[in-house]
Amino acid sequence: QVQLVESGGGLVQAGGSLRLSCAASGRTDSSVAMGWFRQAPGKERECVASISKRGSSTYYADSVKGRFTISRDNAKNTVYLQMNSLKPEDTAVYYCAARSVSRVVSTTLSDYAYWGQGTQVTVSS
Numbered sequence: 075q076v077q078l079v080e081s082g083g084g085l086v087q088a089g090g091s092l093r094l095s096c097a098a099s100g101r102t103d104s105s106v107a108m109g110w111f112r113q114a115p116g117k118e119r120e121c122v123a124s125i126s127k128r129g130s131s132t133y134y135a136d137s138v139k140g141r142f143t144i145s146r147d148n149a150k151n152t153v154y155l156q157m158n159s160l161k162p163e164d165t166a167v168y169y170c171a172a173r174s175v176s177r178v179v180s181t182t183l184s185d186y187a188y189w190g191q192g193t194q195v196t197v198s199s
Contacts (some may be wrong), residue, residue, distance in 0.1 A: 075079075075100050075101055075188075076098055076099070076100045076101055076172055076188040076190075077095055077098070077099045077100045077188075078097070078148075078170045078171070078172060078188055078189065078190035079096070079097050079099070079100055079167065079191070079192040080094060080095065080096050080168065080170045080190040080191065080192060081094070081095050081096075081097070082094040082193065083096050083168060083193030083194045083195045083199075084194075084195070084196070085178055085196045085197075085198065086160055086196070086198070087196065087197070087198050088152070088160060088197055088199050089159060089160065090098060090160050090162065090197070091156070091157060091160065092152065092157045092195060093142045093154060093155070093156050093176055094155040094157065094168055095152055095153075095154055095158070096108070096110075096111065096152060096153045096154070096155075096190060097150075097151065097152050098152070098153075098172060098183040099151070100166045106127065106172055106173045106174065106175060106176060106177060107124060107125065107126050107127060107172075107173045107176055107177055107178055107179050108121075108124070108144075108146060108153045108170065108171065108172050108173070108182060109121055109123065109124035109125070109170075109171045109172075109173075109179070109181075110123045110124075110153075110155045110168060110169070110170060110171075110175075110179065110187060111167065111168070111169045111171055111182075111183070111196075112132060112164075112166035112167065112168045113166055113167050113169070113192075114163075114165060114166040114167075115146055117166075119169070119183060120135065120136060120154070121133070121180075121181035121182075122134070122135050122142060122168070123135070123138065123142055123143075123144035123146070123155060123173055123184075123189030124140055124144070124179035124180060124181060125144045125153065125179060126144055126177055126178060126179050127177035128148075129145060129146050131178075131179050131195055132144055132179065133179045133180075133181060135181075137163075137183060138157075138164075139162075140159065141158050141159045142155060143155070143156040143158075144156075149165050153170060155168070157195070160197045161197060162197045162198065162199045164195060164197050165195060165196050165197050166194075166195060167192040167193065167194050167195075168192065168193050168194075168195050169189055169190055169191075169192045170189070170190040171179075171183075171186035171188065171189050171190070172186060172187065172188040173186055173187060174187035174188070175184055177193065
């Protein structure tokens with residue numbers, strides 16, 4: 075089993091920045107792809123960003139391209155999501171997720187075997 079714990083969420087004004095962290099523990103395996111998802115009230119959970127094993131391949135949703143950056147430190151078993159120029163529509167619960175064996179990025183929820191508990195991000199206008 076792998077446990078994922080997110081941190082770094084909070085309340086920020088529009089235009090501000092936050093950095094989310096996701097620490098993995100348990101049967102950690104740094105050779106899998108990781109992702110950040112978010113879910114706003116009344117909406118489906120969506121993939122915001124995903125990163126491959128070594129970080130050489132990344133995916134970003136169109137809505138966050140140029141504003142968010144996903145990165146990872148495999149020595150620390152940690153994945154980050156740097157969020158800049160935040161907008162009110164970025165308000166959501168953000169979840170970290172890990173694939174079970176694959177090293178390839180994915181935007182599909184069912185491809186991810188492990189999930190964190192989520193961290194709230196609220197952007198005020």
